[in-house]
Amino acid sequence: MTDDEFFRLAVRASEKSYSPYSKFRVGAVLLTTDGQIFTGCNIENSSYSMTICAERTAIFKAVSSGFTDFKAIAIAGSTSDDFSVPCVPCGACLQVMAEFCDDDFMIVLSDGVHRLKDFLPSRFKKS
Numbered sequence: 001m002t003d004d005e006f007f008r009l010a011v012r013a014s015e016k017s018y019s020p021y022s023k024f025r026v027g028a029v030l031l032t033t034d035g036q037i038f039t040g041c042n043i044e045n046s047s048y049s050m051t052i053c054a055e056r057t058a059i060f061k062a063v064s065s066g067f068t069d070f071k072a073i074a075i076a077g078s079t080s081d082d083f084s085v086p087c088v089p090c091g092a093c094l095q096v097m098a099e100f101c102d103d104d105f106m107i108v109l110s111d112g113v114h115r116l117k118d119f120l121p122s123r124f125k126k127s
């Protein structure tokens with residue numbers, strides 16, 4: 001699968017987004033090291049802080065299915081059909097990625113491939 005095909009899967013996952021409040025549809029596709037794929041979308045709530053991001057939906061689906069080794073995630077977000085502006089993961093999602101992934105975990109956005117360390121150069125760790 002090319003990076004572009006991977007990104008297009010995230011766009012397709014955004015079709016499941018439940019986002020009546022922000023109208024910002026986000027899709028994420030998580031690839032495990034053994035080739036499994038988990039999709040996620042953002043799921044909003046009228047009690048706004050209960051909202052969950054697409055990335056965490058995908059990661060929690062994977063972890064709750066017994067997978068904790070991840071290679072890459074693709075993320076697409078938009079209020080329209082134009083997904084060309086990169087949807088950089090929020091701080092909460094980066095911290096959840098950091099729980100399971102090393103610095104070189106790949107984050108595929110509309111503008112290409114990034115690494116977890118690009119967005120989260122250092123991480124919280126309980127000593």
Ligand code: THU
Binds near residue numbers: 088
């Ligand atoms: N959102 C995500 O799904 N992922 C992010 O990394 C940032 C934001 C969602 C949450 C909310 O439903 C909408 O985008 C607007 O913030």
